[in-house]
Every structure is written in structure tokens, then in C-alpha cells.
Amino acid sequence: MGGADIGIVMAYSAGIMLIFMISWIFLKPLKFLGRLILNSILGALFLIIFNYFGQYTGVYIGVNEITALLIGILGIPGFIAILLIKLLI
Known part of the structure; x- marks a missing residue:
């Protein structure tokens, strides 16, 4: 009887x-x-907020396939990378 119980427990x-x-x-x-999806939402939110306030400072990040892909994959670090590239160029 002990062998059958062990077999059932193992199964x-x-x-x-x-x-x-x-x-x-x-x-x-x-x-x-x-x-x-979370990175995409946070990155898009930062981009929208930045572009809203950027119209007053003259710094604007355009939304195209490359920026959407980079922000979608990396999220906030992607947004910061695009911002740094924009400010350096």
C-alpha cells in the first residue's frame, strides 16, 4: 500500500x-x-507633455516612425536620448 501512495504523489x-x-x-x-506597452504609454505621455511646453521654448520633437519606435521600445530613456540628440544637433 505504501508503494501506490508514493506513485500517486509523484504523479x-x-x-x-x-x-x-x-x-x-x-x-x-x-x-x-x-x-x-507600458514603455510606449509613458514615452508618448512624456512626448506629448514636452511638445506642449516645447512650443513656448522653441524645442519641438517631431513624431514620426523612428521616434515612435525608439520611444516605444525604450520608453523614458528613449525620450531622453531623442531629446539629447535634438539639443546637440
Whole structure:
């Protein structure tokens, strides 16, 4: 009777580990996608606020494919990089 109980416990343990491994495989890309969306929203918000106040100072960052991609991937550091490039050029 002791051998059957260990087999059942091992089967349940293997099933639980399989569930955790499958959920990790599927949740990893979702975390990356969520981070990308959060960076995009924060970067776009900073760009909108900066362009609103930039009209008074004369510094304006245009929105095109390159700036949207850079800000979307990097977020606030991408915005700072674009701002530094704009100020240096």
C-alpha cells in the first residue's frame, strides 16, 4: 500500500510541475508585451507633455516612425536620448 501512495504523489507532483512550466512559457512573452506597452504609454505621455511646453521654448520633437519606435521600445530613456540628440544637433 505504501508503494501506490508514493506513485500517486509523484504523479501529482509531476502534473503540478508541468502546469508551472507551461504557464511560465506562456506568461514570459506576456510580461515582455506588457512592459513594451507600458514603455510606449509613458514615452508618448512624456512626448506629448514636452511638445506642449516645447512650443513656448522653441524645442519641438517631431513624431514620426523612428521616434515612435525608439520611444516605444525604450520608453523614458528613449525620450531622453531623442531629446539629447535634438539639443546637440
